[in-house]
Amino acid sequence: MTNQKKQQLEALDKKHFLHPTSSVQQQQQYGPAIIFEEGHGIYVKDIEGKEYIEGMSSLWNVAIGYGRKELGIAAMEQMNKLSFSSTFSTFSHEPAILLAEKLANMAPGSLNTVFFTSGGSEANDSAFKLARYYWILQGKPERKKIISRKKAYHGVATGATSATGIPEFHQVTNSLAPDFIHVDSDSVEALKEAIEQEGPENIAAFIAEPVMGAGGMFIPPDDYLKEVRAVCDHYSILWIADEVITGFGRTGKMFGVENWNVVPDILTFAKGITSGYFPLGGVLISEEVFQVFKDKSSGTLFHGFTYSGHPVGCHIANKNLEIIEKEKLVENSQLMGLELIKGFKKLEENLNQVGGIRAIGLLGGFELYIDVKTKKRFAEKTAPKVVAEAAKNGLICRSVTYNDSDTVVLAPPLIITKEEVDKMINILHESIKTVVAGL
The missing domain is CATH 3.90.1150.10 (Aspartate Aminotransferase, domain 1)
Incomplete structure (x- = not known):
């Protein structure tokens, strides 16, 4: 019966399921691996x-790890209590509020404010928009370029794909987003040269993973991130740390940047926040960046996702982080x-x-x-x-x-x-x- 079930599922997979980051030809020839x-x-x-x-x-x-009943119970509890509630128009709910507080307390420095997404690609796209919005609010809309690194991976949404420095991920589209620049992955001098060439008055932010994951698992030179922080400060450029892979203990610290005692202006996260038990991600922004939003914005922030701050996801994340700390x-x-x-x-x-x-x-x-x-x-x-x-x-x-x-x-x-x-x-x-x- 198992073999028959397997054959049935393989046939259905080939007929109906277009897999992400997979070979279509291989799937069609051999079925799911x-x-x-x-x-x-x-x-x-x-x-x-x-x-x-x-x-x-x-x-x-x-x-x-897999099969943690505590997270299943947490999901059931929240689904029975409040299965979904939008956080648009300043609507709110307890799981999102408590998770935002938890993350603010966990994060280094003054990273105190959270914008929730459904995953890492959305988090990085949101970080780019929020960084540009920061400069728009200060009357500098020309500061819109994002500097990223060769070999970096930042996701597959339009902005995240454009920031990704792996050419293979660019082959699926013939129209990358403008205003993205890539520099050598571990060269502070290359970063400085790009800033000078483009003009610091045109740069919104620099994005870097503390440790490159999908690009090949590259640990930066000892002083690299400290020098990046200094360069960004010198040119008044926001630094976005992509902690989608490195966050929540993966590198032996709660956040990867803590291995080098540096604090970014914006930090993106996903993956380990729920241990994969629910799709959830987000952006942590510093008190300094958020102060500009509070002081200079007016009207509506026209950015958000249906599942930003999903109550079930946030409740699961709270339980997941509790387990990470407790154990x-x-x-x-x-x-x-x-x-x-x-x-x-x-x-x-x-x-x-x-x-x-x-x-x-x-x-x-x-x-x-x-x-x-x-x-x-x-x-x-x-x-x-x-x-x-x-x-x-x-x-x-x-x-x-x-x-x-x-x-x-x-x-x-x-x-x-x-x-x-x-x-x-x-x-x-x-x-x-x-x-x-x-x-």
């Missing part, structure tokens, strides 16, 4: 009963991140093909080479093959092959134990050996 049916802890199970470690927290987001998952992320880097070092010591290892909290990756000593790459990208082999062996991870990268990336749930980290590393070790032997 895996049909998942249930999850518990750090594990997910497919329709045939095979179990996998979800080494990517699905999309970097299932922080507290000390930020601290566990830091500790297990050290175990993850130890595991990567073992791979590097035992396999000539592994190098470029890096991790911060439970966000890590490594590069694949023919020989790590010469840094010579394989003729064909090898990370996707390793990821496919790892899936056969019960581990879900991710490959990044943009530009010259041939990277395997991991971002397991924050509840992971040392034994489970070791299990991931062992699977990777055998998977790499198998793939290399077949080349």
Whole structure:
């Protein structure tokens, strides 16, 4: 019966389901790669009963793991009490108010005011609009350009796609939004040059992830973000920190910027805010930015989403953050991140093909080479093959092959134990050996 059900679902999938960030041809030829049916802890199970470690927290987001009944109960409680209420026209409700207060208390510096969205792409698009609105209110509408970075990923809404510095994401449209500029990812000098070339009087904001995730898991040089903060201050440019992936403990701190003791003017978040149990994101803005809104705006702020501040989503987020704090998952992320880097070092010591290892909290990756000593790459990208082999062996991870990268990336749930980290590393070790032997 299971095999028949699987075949039926595969046929329906091919006929009706256009998958995001997927190969249409591959789906049409082979159907869905895996049909998942249930999850518990750090594990997910497919329709045939095979179990996998979800080494990517699905999309970097299932922080507290799968099957947490507390979040199901929270959803039911809120649905029974108030299933939905708009927050337009200053309407409000308790879950959104309490979550906004919670986030303001958690966030560094004076990031005290929250605008809610349904996810990360909406959060970044909202940040761009709010940054431009900030300058419009001050009589400087020419300050509208957004500087982003090459290799950065900021989402797939129109503005977020335009800010994304990965060319592959630009291929799906022939009309990117204007006024987006991309600079080298770790060069403060490149940022300064772009500002001078475009004219600081024309720049609204600079956006950067504290740690690049989808672009290849790149940790910035030690002083990079501090220097970025200084440059933005010097030219009176707003700095937007994209914490969609790095927020809520992923890097071993509540927010990624805290690893470098810097505070942005605007911070975007999503993913870990609900551990994927409900679509929710948002924008945190500093007291200084919000003061301009309070002092100089009049009439209606014509920006918002139907589900901005959804009561069920906000109630789930409050419960999720309570669990993160109660179970000390930020601290566990830091500790297990050290175990993850130890595991990567073992791979590097035992396999000539592994190098470029890096991790911060439970966000890590490594590069694949023919020989790590010469840094010579394989003729064909090898990370996707390793990821496919790892899936056969019960581990879900991710490959990044943009530009010259041939990277395997991991971002397991924050509840992971040392034994489970070791299990991931062992699977990777055998998977790499198998793939290399077949080349």
